[in-house]
Amino acid sequence: MPAFSTIMWVLGAVVLFFVLWFVGTGMLRSMTTPLPPPPPEGELRKVNVRYRCSICGSEVRMTLATDEDPPPPRHCGDEMDMVAPLYD
Ligand SMILES: [Zn+2]
Incomplete structure (x- = not known):
C-alpha cells in the first residue's frame, strides 16, 4: 500500500498532465485554425x-x-x- 503522499503526487502529476495537454492542444488548435472559407x-x-x-x-x-x-x-x-x- 503506497503512502498517501505518494498517491497525492501521482494524482497531482496526472492532473498537471491533463491541464498541460488541454492547454497545449488548445494553443495548437488556435494556431492551426484553418483560414475562413472563401465568401459565397x-x-x-x-x-x-x-x-x-x-x-x-x-x-x-x-x-x-x-x-x-x-x-x-x-x-x-x-x-x-x-x-x-x-x-x-
Ligand atoms: Zn514568373
Missing part, C-alpha cells in the same frame, strides 16, 4: 484583370476576386504587374 460566389466581384510577371513574362487573367481591386498575385516570388484591365 455571390459576394465575389467579377473582375477582368490581367497580370504579367515582370521576371518570366507569364500572364494570368483574374476573373473573380474578393474585391474590385484585388492585390496582385505573386509569381517568381514577386508581385505581378497589372496589365490594363480588359473590357471585352
Whole structure:
C-alpha cells in the first residue's frame, strides 16, 4: 500500500498532465485554425484583370476576386504587374 503522499503526487502529476495537454492542444488548435472559407460566389466581384510577371513574362487573367481591386498575385516570388484591365 503506497503512502498517501505518494498517491497525492501521482494524482497531482496526472492532473498537471491533463491541464498541460488541454492547454497545449488548445494553443495548437488556435494556431492551426484553418483560414475562413472563401465568401459565397455571390459576394465575389467579377473582375477582368490581367497580370504579367515582370521576371518570366507569364500572364494570368483574374476573373473573380474578393474585391474590385484585388492585390496582385505573386509569381517568381514577386508581385505581378497589372496589365490594363480588359473590357471585352
Ligand atoms: Zn514568373
